[in-house]
Amino acid sequence: MADAAFQRCINPACGAEFDCGQAIFKCPQCGDLLDAQYDWDRVAVPDKLSEFGKRWATRDRRLDLSGVWRFRELLDFCPDEHKVTIGEGQTILQQNCAIAEHLGMKPDALHLQYEGLNPSGSFKDNGMTAAFSHAMMVGATSCACASTGNTSASVALYAHSCGLKCTVFIGSGRIAFGKLSQAMDYGAQTIQIAGDFDDCMRQVQAVCTELGLYLLNSLNPFRLEGQKTIMYRIIEALGWEAPDWIVVPGGNLGNSSAFGKAFLELKQLGLIDRVPRLAIVNATGADTLTDLVNNKKLVWNGGNVDQRIIDDYYADLTARHFSPHTCASAIEISRPVNLKKCLRAIDVCDGVVLAVTDEEICDAKALIGKYGLGCEPASAATIAGLKHLLARGTVAKDDRVACVLTGHALKDPNVTVNYHKDRLGEFSNAPIEVPNDLAEIIKLIR
Amino acid sequence: MADAAFQRCINPACGAEFDCGQAIFKCPQCGDLLDAQYDWDRVAVPDKLSEFGKRWATRDRRLDLSGVWRFRELLDFCPDEHKVTIGEGQTILQQNCAIAEHLGMKPDALHLQYEGLNPSGSFKDNGMTAAFSHAMMVGATSCACASTGNTSASVALYAHSCGLKCTVFIGSGRIAFGKLSQAMDYGAQTIQIAGDFDDCMRQVQAVCTELGLYLLNSLNPFRLEGQKTIMYRIIEALGWEAPDWIVVPGGNLGNSSAFGKAFLELKQLGLIDRVPRLAIVNATGADTLTDLVNNKKLVWNGGNVDQRIIDDYYADLTARHFSPHTCASAIEISRPVNLKKCLRAIDVCDGVVLAVTDEEICDAKALIGKYGLGCEPASAATIAGLKHLLARGTVAKDDRVACVLTGHALKDPNVTVNYHKDRLGEFSNAPIEVPNDLAEIIKLIR
Numbered sequence: 054m055a056d057a058a059f060q061r062c063i064n065p066a067c068g069a070e071f072d073c074g075q076a077i078f079k080c081p082q083c084g085d086l087l088d089a090q091y092d093w094d095r096v097a098v099p100d101k102l103s104e105f106g107k108r109w110a111t112r113d114r115r116l117d118l119s120g121v122w123r124f125r126e127l128l129d130f131c132p133d134e135h136k137v138t139i140g141e142g143q144t145i146l147q148q149n150c151a152i153a154e155h156l157g158m159k160p161d162a163l164h165l166q167y168e169g170l171n172p173s174g175s176f177k178d179n180g181m182t183a184a185f186s187h188a189m190m191v192g193a194t195s196c197a198c199a200s201t202g203n204t205s206a207s208v209a210l211y212a213h214s215c216g217l218k219c220t221v222f223i224g225s226g227r228i229a230f231g232k233l234s235q236a237m238d239y240g241a242q243t244i245q246i247a248g249d250f251d252d253c254m255r256q257v258q259a260v261c262t263e264l265g266l267y268l269l270n271s272l273n274p275f276r277l278e279g280q281k282t283i284m285y286r287i288i289e290a291l292g293w294e295a296p297d298w299i300v301v302p303g304g305n306l307g308n309s310s311a312f313g314k315a316f317l318e319l320k321q322l323g324l325i326d327r328v329p330r331l332a333i334v335n336a337t338g339a340d341t342l343t344d345l346v347n348n349k350k351l352v353w354n355g356g357n358v359d360q361r362i363i364d365d366y367y368a369d370l371t372a373r374h375f376s377p378h379t380c381a382s383a384i385e386i387s388r389p390v391n392l393k394k395c396l397r398a399i400d401v402c403d404g405v406v407l408a409v410t411d412e413e414i415c416d417a418k419a420l421i422g423k424y425g426l427g428c429e430p431a432s433a434a435t436i437a438g439l440k441h442l443l444a445r446g447t448v449a450k451d452d453r454v455a456c457v458l459t460g461h462a463l464k465d466p467n468v469t470v471n472y473h474k475d476r477l478g479e480f481s482n483a484p485i486e487v488p489n490d491l492a493e494i495i496k497l498i499r
Numbered sequence: 500m501a502d503a504a505f506q507r508c509i510n511p512a513c514g515a516e517f518d519c520g521q522a523i524f525k526c527p528q529c530g531d532l533l534d535a536q537y538d539w540d541r542v543a544v545p546d547k548l549s550e551f552g553k554r555w556a557t558r559d560r561r562l563d564l565s566g567v568w569r570f571r572e573l574l575d576f577c578p579d580e581h582k583v584t585i586g587e588g589q590t591i592l593q594q595n596c597a598i599a600e601h602l603g604m605k606p607d608a609l610h611l612q613y614e615g616l617n618p619s620g621s622f623k624d625n626g627m628t629a630a631f632s633h634a635m636m637v638g639a640t641s642c643a644c645a646s647t648g649n650t651s652a653s654v655a656l657y658a659h660s661c662g663l664k665c666t667v668f669i670g671s672g673r674i675a676f677g678k679l680s681q682a683m684d685y686g687a688q689t690i691q692i693a694g695d696f697d698d699c700m701r702q703v704q705a706v707c708t709e710l711g712l713y714l715l716n717s718l719n720p721f722r723l724e725g726q727k728t729i730m731y732r733i734i735e736a737l738g739w740e741a742p743d744w745i746v747v748p749g750g751n752l753g754n755s756s757a758f759g760k761a762f763l764e765l766k767q768l769g770l771i772d773r774v775p776r777l778a779i780v781n782a783t784g785a786d787t788l789t790d791l792v793n794n795k796k797l798v799w800n801g802g803n804v805d806q807r808i809i810d811d812y813y814a815d816l817t818a819r820h821f822s823p824h825t826c827a828s829a830i831e832i833s834r835p836v837n838l839k840k841c842l843r844a845i846d847v848c849d850g851v852v853l854a855v856t857d858e859e860i861c862d863a864k865a866l867i868g869k870y871g872l873g874c875e876p877a878s879a880a881t882i883a884g885l886k887h888l889l890a891r892g893t894v895a896k897d898d899r900v901a902c903v904l905t906g907h908a909l910k911d912p913n914v915t916v917n918y919h920k921d922r923l924g925e926f927s928n929a930p931i932e933v934p935n936d937l938a939e940i941i942k943l944i945r
């Protein structure tokens with residue numbers, strides 16, 4: 054049924070449509086973002102979401118094993134024979150009473166969706182399984198991406214499993230150590246550009262156009278289709294009910310865009326009764342979205358986004374030679390590619406946007422380690438943001454909240470070790486050195 | 500039915516038995532290792548292994564979700580109310596045609612069981628869920644372990660989820676960076692002893708005895724009960740058939756011991772027809788098992804192990820001030836705690852033992868990265884060892900082989916980055932630095 058899918062320009066003044074059999078990711082007519090869209094009447098979507106859960110029983114089938122393709126009718130842009138999977142999306146929503154209590158919430162109200170348990174260690178695998186399926190569908194033979202780290206790891210992993218030649222662009226200096234190790238480990242050609250992420254983003258688009266490489270940044274709308282499934286899994290874990298709030302870190306804004314689209318579609322399909330609210334959390338050192346939405350009053354406005362506000366804002370960034378800076382390298386982005394789609398998500402989900410400091414991120418990260426499975430710094434922006442939203446009363450103490458922890462605790466060990474060893478925060482837990490002597494050791498433990 | 504379980508000394512000349520309601524892990528009568536044993540007539544083990552697979556359909560039940568407790572009748576030492584789970588064992592056997600072909604094997608013959616996808620990033624979680632269940636059953640309030648890193652991460656994680664006070668002992672210097680970050684992140688008291696792993700191991704046993712802490716090293720027989728389930732999952736993924744070979748890294752030898760016990764029991768219960776062969780791979784810098792088995796001819800001998808061979812060997816290590824050394828820190832152990840149980844596993848599984856160099860480990864690790872999901876150095880000893888066994892003809896090209904990859908690729912990013920950046924081996928893949936200039940970039944990719 055994959056022929057029920059097409060791409061459409063998100064700008065309603067343009068609205069150009071294209072079939073999915075080509076690798077075009079920006080509207081050739083107006084330059085705006087494209088969206089995967091479906092003629093739902095022609096897709097065999099089950100009547101009830103719970104039907105998807107039954108596929109756990111048939112997980113010896115390749116596509117039912119995948120936490121993405123288990124929901125394949127909801128992202129039906131690609132025939133089954135082209136679908137790529139490496140067993141992504143085996144991630145589980147976990148209730149965390151200890152952190153809930155620490156935040157003053159009702160103990161059963163807080164849930165963490167730890168996407169670090171994906172094969173490459175981050176949520177990106179949800180998107181890549183979908184984008185690489187599209188790449189196979191259009192006959193791509195080589196691919197590229199720009200990355201703060203997680204994307205490069207995921208792209209490199211899927212590229213070798215599909216047999217695609219792969220080049221990843223990273224900025225100089227600002228990449229977490231674990232992530233750099235992955236790009237090399239997974240055998241991608243790794244090109245380190247003298248510049249930041251935004252420079253990489255510009256160059257990769259030019260290179261892909263010039264050399265005909267398949268582009269895997271979140272500009273790619275098929276990635277976002279895969280990322281929708283994070284929401285399906287959260288709903289599944291809550292007995293096919295939407296929570297009151299989804300909290301997500303905001304970087305390139307692919308996740309928030311995908312989540313908004315997921316809920317919009319589920320609502321349109323009559324598969325959920327109500328849409329959860331969305332909270333998107335920036336780091337204060339990379340808070341373009343927060344500034345644009347909260348201060349410049351940028352809104353979706355039915356797709357008629359006021360482009361001048363964005364242009365002026367970016368011109369000012371350029372004039373100031375602004376480079377974003379946060380310890381949460383995964384969200385160290387000042388020109389978010391999916392900005393407009395994210396505005397739509399905020400509209401659909403009655404969303405809020407806020408920014409938290411690096412200190413708050415590091416303390417929240419330590420809290421998630423102390424009482425949970427840990428996460429990378431960017432993921433911890435969720436709990437740091439939730440703390441503010443609770444204090445403001447935006448989120449109620451008994452609201453059911455799901456925070457998306459986007460990356461593995463081991464992605465960025467330096468931040469963790471520094472925080473603890475150098476006693477940088479409230480939860481620092483430095484190791485104690487002791488001679489090889491029983492009496493000395495016992496003195497420490499008593 | 501947990502009262503059908505008991506502990507028994509593995510020394511047949513002693514054979515003392517104890518109930519499972521106490522925290523004793525060494526025979527109080529002869530000092531030898533203890534084993535969890537079951538009165539199988541009193542345990543409701545299903546007639547067919549495939550019955551366990553049906554629990555995928557009921558995974559909204561806490562114990563059915565766990566990849567360990569899904570098989571609970573096969574490790575039935577603990578009432579359900581004490582069972583601890585954090586969703587461990589969601590790991591999948593993956594066929595890897597590319598590495599098979601690289602090794603000259605039949606393409607469908609090679610499978611990798613990547614235990615790095617456990618919550619703490621290593622196979623240890625399989626054991627800890629079982630051991631912490633026992634800790635809860637005996638009413639423990641505090642616990643400790645010595646660790647080359649993976650154990651400390653897993654213990655710290657389970658301890659906070661059970662509310663136990665936790666102390667982990669690490670050696671100085673020889674701990675992988677990612678692993679150190681986890682011990683601190685998960686909130687354990689981390690004590691770094693001036694010494695190597697063997698020193699830590701001695702001290703933790705003394706401290707636990709002195710202060711009544713629950714001991715979580717692989718001396719603990721209940722950990723091994725949990726580790727048996729890695730084999731159940733492999734068999735499950737192969738349609739409930741045993742492979743021809745299991746290949747596993749050899750460090751403290753808990754895994755090989757557990758795997759041998761798993762197959763012995765499955766055979767006794769009539770749940771499998773034949774037992775796979777077991778290959779245990781040391782690093783040459785920590786090859787006690789290889790030396791004892793291949794050169795000193797140490798054997799299980801129905802449990803009557805020649806203790807003098809071991810004592811002489813260890814006395815010589817002491818006299819030489821020998822300290823093991825390998826880049827594969829997880830198996831940098833010269834006095835393996837589970838040596839005797841491992842000899843039994845070798846006996847049960849017609850096992851072989853060999854050692855591989857650090858260079859071979861690093862090249863194999865890069866191969867697993869290039870064509871698989873990656874792994875930590877110790878895990879790669881499996882593929883390095885398999886290469887030797889194929890060359891010798893011990894393993895045939897069409898034998899069905901399952902290699903156990905014990906730890907996550909991100910556990911030890913330093914080894915990865917050094918191998919690639921410093922071009923240390925056959926598969927090194929260094930990043931290329933380039934100015935922020937399109938023409939320069941395109942020149943590199945063409």
